[in-house]
Amino acid sequence: MSGHSKWATIKHKKGAADAKRGKLFAKLIRQVEVAARNGGGDPDMNPTLRTMFQKARDASVPLDTIERAIKRGTGELEGVTYEEVTYEGYAPHGVAIYIEALTDNRNRTGPEVRSIFSKQGGSIAEPGAVAWQFERKGLVMVPGSVDEDELMLAAIDAGADDVTDDGEHWQVTCEAQLTAAVRQGIEDAGIAVDSSDLTMLPSSMVELDSVESAKGVLRLVDALEDHDDVQHVYANMDIPDDVLAAIDA
Incomplete structure (x- = not known):
C-alpha cells in the first residue's frame, strides 16, 4: 500500500x-x-x-x-475578496509540507502560519523549496466494496490514470482538469462515489516508523488545518499500517 x-x-x-x-x-x-x-x-x-x-x-x-x-x-453579490496563497515548509523528521490558503489579508495569515510551524517543531521554507515534490492531480474516492475490474474499466474509459486500493476505498487518480469528467464517467457506469477533489501527490515519501514521530507530524498538520484561512495541507509522509493502527487505538 x-x-x-x-x-x-x-x-x-x-x-x-x-x-x-x-x-x-x-x-x-x-x-x-x-x-x-x-x-x-x-x-x-x-x-x-x-x-x-x-x-x-x-x-x-x-x-x-x-x-x-x-x-x-x-461579482453579482458583494463579498470579501480572497487571495490564493501557498506556504511551504518542513515538519519534524524532514517531512515536506505544502499548504494552500485563501485569505483576505496575507499580512495576517503568513505570520500565523509561520508561528504554527515554529510551535509544532517545524520550519517554514522559501517558495519553491518543497513544491517541486508535489504534482496536482484529481482524486476520486470509491467504496472498497466495488468490483475492481468494473471500476477499472469505467475509470480508464473516463480518462483516469490509475486505480489503487487503500484497504477501505478505491482511489482513482487523474489529471486535475479531468476530475469532474472521471467522476461522472464512474457514476454513469452505475458505481457509487464517496467524494472527489483536487489534490497534490508527492513524488517521494518519508517513512515515519514510530508512533511518536507520526504523531509529531500529524500534530503540525492538524494545527495548520485548524487555521481558518488554510484550505489544504499536503505532506509526503508514509505511515506504516501498524503505526496508524496504534495511533487510532
Whole structure:
C-alpha cells in the first residue's frame, strides 16, 4: 500500500470529522467563491468550479449557499475578496509540507502560519523549496466494496490514470482538469462515489516508523488545518499500517 494511499485515507477521515464539527462549510464556500472568480460562474465551462461545487454538495452544503458563493465570486453579490496563497515548509523528521490558503489579508495569515510551524517543531521554507515534490492531480474516492475490474474499466474509459486500493476505498487518480469528467464517467457506469477533489501527490515519501514521530507530524498538520484561512495541507509522509493502527487505538 503506497504512502499516498494511506495519507489520502487519513485526509478522507479527517474531512468527515471536520464536517461534523462544522469547520468544513466555511472553507468549502470560500473555495467555490474563488473558483467562480477565477474561471467564471458556469460549472460546465469551469472544471475547477464543477469539482468544488460537487465537493461542497458531498459535504451537504445547502445549494442556495453554494449559489450565493458563486455569485459573490462572479461579482453579482458583494463579498470579501480572497487571495490564493501557498506556504511551504518542513515538519519534524524532514517531512515536506505544502499548504494552500485563501485569505483576505496575507499580512495576517503568513505570520500565523509561520508561528504554527515554529510551535509544532517545524520550519517554514522559501517558495519553491518543497513544491517541486508535489504534482496536482484529481482524486476520486470509491467504496472498497466495488468490483475492481468494473471500476477499472469505467475509470480508464473516463480518462483516469490509475486505480489503487487503500484497504477501505478505491482511489482513482487523474489529471486535475479531468476530475469532474472521471467522476461522472464512474457514476454513469452505475458505481457509487464517496467524494472527489483536487489534490497534490508527492513524488517521494518519508517513512515515519514510530508512533511518536507520526504523531509529531500529524500534530503540525492538524494545527495548520485548524487555521481558518488554510484550505489544504499536503505532506509526503508514509505511515506504516501498524503505526496508524496504534495511533487510532
